[in-house]
Amino acid sequence: MVARMPVRRRYLVIQLKRLRREAGLSQDEVWKALGWSRAKLQRLEAGDFQRLKAGDIMALCQVYKADKAIAEELIQIARDSRAEKPWWIRYKDVLPGAFLGLEAEATLIQEYNIALVPGLLQTRDYATALMRTSVDIHGEEEVQRRLEIRAERQRTVLDREEPPMVMAVIDEAAIRRQIGGVETMKAQVRHLLELSERPRIDIQILPFSAGAHAAAGVPFTILGFDGTDAAGSVVYLESHKDGYYLDTDEEIVRYRLIFSRTQGSAMSVEDSRIFLERLLT
Known part of the structure; x- marks a missing residue:
């Protein structure tokens, strides 16, 4: 099939x-x-x-x-x-790496991000503001191409018939930083609140008050393809190029432990919603 x-x-x-x-x-x-x-x-x-x-x-x-x-x-x-x-092949000229294909197949996505809202959860205006300040994106045509990719990626992953379980831990710094200005950030926060109502999306905010934590300032994404077992999973560490992929059992187990402990340092899903709602008042 x-x-x-x-x-x-x-x-x-x-x-x-x-x-x-x-x-x-x-x-x-x-x-x-x-x-x-x-x-x-x-x-x-x-x-x-x-x-x-x-x-x-x-x-x-x-x-x-x-x-x-x-x-x-x-x-x-x-x-x-x-x-x-696959749909992402037509965008190979601007995003040549393997990440889109792997993400589209994942059944479990666990992501920790420091300075930015994760790509899957970004609004168009927020993503536009980011892309227009990037030194790696050249010209409005490429910005629009990448926005097409972002929208298709979000539809393919989040809106498919059987979406993956998405667990995102977002540092408070990413929520406080005014990407695109006040109104763009308010719209982004509202979007996170709307997404958090979906049954297969958990969003947690890691507050400044948490102090030192297991992730130690290193953003990463764990893509799972076979439930919660380490076998068959991939850890993705983003870079300015394609990024780095780790897939040994030892590496997967280590990053799953880091993610679990970082979740423990973050606000609960419900408290994170309250935190986001307060930012809009």
């Missing part, structure tokens, strides 16, 4: 990485054995690809000595994926 293919592609990536690790092979050993470039294998394991070649998956399964049934399943996923073109 084409509508489920993004999840199947993510499943394929998870399985290929598992097979490589079980085979006791490093990425360098694999790409050299196949005569590929290092970048090709890295892109595949990061989920940063538009189309898969069944022949490439077959070659990897042979190197990994994969079970026949598993190999056939993964090869079929690659064949099926040729018929699908």
